[in-house]
Amino acid sequence: MAMAVAGLTTCQSSSLAxxxxxxxxxxxxxxxxxxxxSGAVEVRVCTNRTCARQGGREVLAALxxxxxxxxxxxSCGCLGRCGAGPNVxxxxxxxxxxxxxxxxxxxxxxxxxxxxxAAEFDAAAELAAxxxxxKAEATLEKGNAAEAEALLTEVICLxxxxxxxxxxxxxxKARLTIGNISGALEDAEEAIRIAPKFPEAHLLRGDALLxxxxxxxxxxxxxxxxxLDPSIRRSKSFKARVERLREKLVGASCxx
Numbered sequence: 126m127a128m129a130v131a132g133l134t135t136c137q138s139s140s141l142a143x144x145x146x147x148x149x150x151x152x153x154x155x156x157x158x159x160x161x162x163s164g165a166v167e168v169r170v171c172t173n174r175t176c177a178r179q180g181g182r183e184v185l186a187a188l189x190x191x192x193x194x195x196x197x198x199x200s201c202g203c204l205g206r207c208g209a210g211p212n213v214x215x216x217x218x219x220x221x222x223x224x225x226x227x228x229x230x231x232x233x234x235x236x237x238x239x240x241x242x243a244a245e246f247d248a249a250a251e252l253a254a255x256x257x258x259x260k261a262e263a264t265l266e267k268g269n270a271a272e273a274e275a276l277l278t279e280v281i282c283l284x285x286x287x288x289x290x291x292x293x294x295x296x297x298k299a300r301l302t303i304g305n306i307s308g309a310l311e312d313a314e315e316a317i318r319i320a321p322k323f324p325e326a327h328l329l330r331g332d333a334l335l336x337x338x339x340x341x342x343x344x345x346x347x348x349x350x351x352x353l354d355p356s357i358r359r360s361k362s363f364k365a366r367v368e369r370l371r372e373k374l375v376g377a378s379c380x381x
Contacts, residue, residue, distance in 0.1 A: 166216070171201055180229070190259075261277045294329060328363070331347040332366070
């Protein structure tokens, strides 16, 4: 059950690892070809000191943006092999391996293609979709919400399998900015459908509901986000949301 908002109401090596095509960056640990995944896949990126210096946090962000919904991407502590990083651990169907030299978004995409198979994950196509999403988000950051909304719609039409919840998240933001509130709500709810544990989608759902005057349901959406990530309570953006909601609730109470 959602909590009230601010008082308002080892990885072990196995058969997973296999080399990337020759002539590219240093190969991953060599093993026989991996079993193709039919269930959840776990990917953990080392963001400890050495791997962080080698780009671990950037790779974590890239993998999170590329991964399909059934791939759980998160950070982790040291995986050993320091100096050969950024190191990434992956587990598929009970088999696990640590991969080294995953230092770029392209390497991350190749790793996902290796783990999932090219039939499910086309590295080149997914990288193109990631680049298009990042371009659209940069446009949104510059204040060009209408252009960003159009670019994000084009990204959705690419039918990429990874990072779609992030695309809908960003288009929801753009639609809120241009005043398409119902469209923003639809996008936030689609992001939640794709990635139910994505707190930002719940926050955006709350923003859209707040703009619609659905204050109690907006509070529930904010509480859902807080349940998923209690740390957001300390963020300035969340405090601002709660304050806006308080003001609306007080105004509604006074006018009734």
